[in-house]
Amino acid sequence: MNNASKDQEIIAAAIAINAPFVGRLRSRTLVSSRWFALIGQFITVLVVHFGFNFELPLLACLLTIAANITLNIIITVGLPPQRLVRQWEAAAQLTFDVLQLALLLYLTGGIANPFCLLLIAPATIAASTLQPRWTLSIVGVTILSVGVLALYSYPLPWNPPGGFMLPALYQFAMAFAIIIGLLFTASYAWRVSLEESQLADALIATQEVLAREQRLAALGGLAAAAAHELGTPLATIQVTAKEMLRSLPPKSLDLEDAELILSQAQRCREILRNLTNQKEISESVTETLPFGQLLEEVAERHPDLGHKAVLFDIQGPEGKGELMVIRKPAILYGLGNMLENAIQYANQAVTVSAKWDERSVRVTISDDGPGFDEVVLDRLGEPYVTTSLQGPINTNSREGMGLGFFIAKTLLERSGAQVSFWNNTGASRGAVVQTVWPFSAIAAKS
Known part of the structure; x- marks a missing residue:
């Protein structure tokens, strides 16, 4: 699921x-x-x-x-x-x-x-x-x-x-x-x-959704801590089992038990190694991370892209280096929901543009799909407002985004952002969702 x-x-x-x-x-x-x-x-x-x-x-x-x-x-x-x-x-x-x-x-x-x-x-x-x-x-x-x-x-x-x-x-x-x-x-x-x-x-x-995100983050931290703490005793068990194998005679009755202990210890260490290497868990306990890495994590939550591409355009002021931001579940879920909808209704690609300066941080998610329905565009982001193009439901129709958009918009606004929606005009059609934070609301303190 x-x-x-x-x-x-x-x-x-x-x-x-x-x-x-x-x-x-x-x-x-x-x-x-x-x-x-x-x-x-x-x-x-x-x-x-x-x-x-x-x-x-x-x-x-x-x-x-x-x-x-x-x-x-x-x-x-x-x-x-x-x-x-x-x-x-x-x-x-x-x-x-x-x-x-x-x-x-x-x-x-x-x-x-x-x-x-x-x-x-x-x-x-x-x-x-x-x-x-x-x-x-x-x-x-x-x-x-x-x-x-x-x-x-x-x-x-x-x-x-x-x-x-x-x-x-x-x-x-x-x-x-x-x-x-x-x-x-x-x-x-x-x-x-x-x-x-x-x-x-x-x-x-x-x-409820925000609480779930926070529980997942806490669970990731617990898993990482468990992997770290259990590594030392497992290494001790493994070393001891190897010494037992060396010291026991070839036909000893305890030889099979020592081999079993060694194999199970190696299996446990492999499980902990895989658990530690999972990016989702290791990053879930990180309080601050680079802005580009935050956007990549948002995109990695939706790996099933089909034939569609997610393009990143991240720009900052010259000579300022990489922007370190606070990792908030509300931001991850809010941007993830917006990106998920853009991927769902895009024809070929979704563009994630990020710019920042000393006053604000701006993330713009745009797709090349049919865009928002003009009838409900002014009300998009209110609870239980869905957008659906006329005609049969297909890949070019937007529907079921009433409560999801409301949740995402509310979470982003609680993080200090302002969220706006519009459609591209001219040849480059598609929907655009822009989220703007004050610099102090998202940037990590140095």
Whole structure:
């Protein structure tokens, strides 16, 4: 299994862990919000009835408020406050809030009551925290409640009683405005919540990939240290076995055992020699290395090039010697991901150009393929944005680069770089990815 397949599995597992099997609302959040609303309802009813001396069905209003208070007490006593409520539980509570508020508005003027705008609140909460099916059910109940309030309700509390009546056309216009506001607010909250959720999933995947790179580097260091430490005792065993072979008579029973010890010691030394000579392990414990060697390591992570070539063009200021840089897993993975995509969609060659001066270090990866799709070029690098050319999927199509590009871009930016994408113009077509670091962000301290 190659590195790309492993990264795909890591990403899928990370997103699956963050999948919304349960709600995103804690029990105490809904309870505290409901207490705040109930206190406001209670104070408003008392002020309207006793402060302004408006006639309203006080007992029915208080019983409606008491029903919601009872629900809140039951939830407070029966459920732990830190518990994440399930999707259907949150939907049921928010639906009850809509119906309770609608009944209170029915008793106090219906659609003519200025507080009818509060019907938008439960649906907005649902849109930002629940799955679409539950949100649509709450929106449907709210729209139905607004329609009923536009047709039937007690008169608005006023002096004299019944002295304030809105025209029927205006009431229907109010209902229509509330419904439009409800749909707009809920859709806006849903869109913002969806983007936030996708960004959270992608960041989790980014952290998992970076953690994997760091674990691999640590494993390489452990392997190199083990090879170094085990070399001396194995050499001692080998020397001792040779001395035993010299001293034992030809037909001794211990001769076969001594030969076995010697062969196994030689085998262990060969394994350790191969382990030490592996470039990936020996370099993984290097904190600083030449800039050109860093780019070569990035290219060596993708040995399956087919008939395509990777060309390097590394330039620095004259008389400055070789640039020593800090070896960071984030840089290796980020540049490796960009290079992998360039190799995948190139026709014949990929060019890696590197330039630096006293202020910045610049790496430009360009290919001779079809380039990025212009439709999504401005959004490339955002999570779950894929680029795909029109027509059948073939070697000239770019797809599946949404999350991968986002991870690579995020890791490079965390290392201090700025990443930009564009297409070459004119005869030399192809995609270009440029990464620019401030000199101090990547250069090793001398």
